[in-house]
Amino acid sequence: MSEHAQPSFAAAVAAITALLPERLQKPRVGIVCGSGLGGIVDCIRELVLVPYNKIPGFSESTVPGHKSSLAFGLMGPGEGVPVVAMLGRFHPYEGHHMRAVVYPIRVMAKLGITDLIVTNAAGGLNPKLAVGTIVVIHDHLALPNISGMNPLLGPLMSPEHQRFIPLSDAYSPALRRLMFLAAHHLKLEPSALAEGTYAWVSGPTYETPAEGRFLRLAGADVVGMSTVPEVLAAREAGLNVMALSLVTNAVVIPDGYRSIREEVLAELAGKRVELPVADVVSHDEVLEVGKAKGEVMMKLVEWVVGSIPSGV
Numbered sequence: 001m002s003e004h005a006q007p008s009f010a011a012a013v014a015a016i017t018a019l020l021p022e023r024l025q026k027p028r029v030g031i032v033c034g035s036g037l038g039g040i041v042d043c044i045r046e047l048v049l050v051p052y053n054k055i056p057g058f059s060e061s062t063v064p065g066h067k068s069s070l071a072f073g074l075m076g077p078g079e080g081v082p083v084v085a086m087l088g089r090f091h092p093y094e095g096h097h098m099r100a101v102v103y104p105i106r107v108m109a110k111l112g113i114t115d116l117i118v119t120n121a122a123g124g125l126n127p128k129l130a131v132g133t134i135v136v137i138h139d140h141l142a143l144p145n146i147s148g149m150n151p152l153l154g155p156l157m158s159p160e161h162q163r164f165i166p167l168s169d170a171y172s173p174a175l176r177r178l179m180f181l182a183a184h185h186l187k188l189e190p191s192a193l194a195e196g197t198y199a200w201v202s203g204p205t206y207e208t209p210a211e212g213r214f215l216r217l218a219g220a221d222v223v224g225m226s227t228v229p230e231v232l233a234a235r236e237a238g239l240n241v242m243a244l245s246l247v248t249n250a251v252v253i254p255d256g257y258r259s260i261r262e263e264v265l266a267e268l269a270g271k272r273v274e275l276p277v278a279d280v281v282s283h284d285e286v287l288e289v290g291k292a293k294g295e296v297m298m299k300l301v302e303w304v305v306g307s308i309p310s311g312v
């Protein structure tokens with residue numbers, strides 16, 4: 001999608017609904033699956049996959065761990081709630097224009113979803129968050145937004161859309177509450193589910209130790225390369241939003257940084273020193289943790305979807 005192209009939402013909606021049985025055509029809840037977290041399809045009944053290349057205006061995800069399909073079906077107990085899950089998202093670092101990044105959210109809103117659950121893999125900045133912890137995001141810190149790369153820059157979507165969007169309660173307290181009830185219901189250890197602030201960075205480089213410390217000092221608990229654009233587009237469309245991070249690696253090491261100076265001086269003095277060494281993160285590690293711990297996230301999402309009263 002080019003910078004100024006305004007895709008036709010009607011064409012996208014028509015292409016999608018033509019591929020779905022009637023009972024799946026009006027999903028109530030949208031889900032965005034983060035890196036390695038596409039296993040959510042296992043919780044969807046009567047599954048129908050709609051590949052992105054069949055939907056006008058959709059791009060293709062180029063990141064390992066992101067498939068390029070929308071998954072439609074039913075989730076939760078009883079008759080089930082009609083859902084649509086994005087198996088693969090678009091990140092600006094792949095070269096997608098910001099409009100392409102948020103386009104699927106706007107299409108899901110046009111399909112009629114009222115609630116959006118966004119998931120991601122993220123690096124831990126808060127040393128209390130062990131790898132594998134799931135963090136319910138209650139706020140975000142978006143340096144790109146503050147410095148002129150806000151995903152909502154540009155002409156208003158339509159005269160009905162709000163120009164100035166408050167973000168003080170962007171992450172629905174009602175949905176966050178449901179998530180902690182889900183953890184209780186599923187008998188998770190209290191430490192398995194935390195809450196915190198997500199820092200959005202553009203990537204694709206991971207943070208330097210100094211950047212990690214900076215974001216931590218600024219108040220962030222986790223850091224990642226997605227989610228915020230989707231949340232903004234969802235709030236613009238009036239959706240209730242919840243976002244979850246799976247901590248896949250530690251960014252900030254608690255004891256500071258490895259000092260070569262101290263090491264050399266100690267060595268010359270005939271002493272042995274064991275200084276902390278920063279974790280060298282890789283996308284493979286991110287996917288591995290997603291695979292190992294993603295199932296808990298899926299179960300939580302499934303419980304919440306089944307428990308959202310219409311119009312929370």
Ligand SMILES: O=P(O)(O)O[C@@H]1C[C@H](O)[C@@H](CO)O1
Binds near residue numbers: 035282286
């Ligand atoms: O799509 P998400 O935010 O889950 O993916 C994270 C951020 C980068 O895309 C990638 C880095 O490993 O994982």
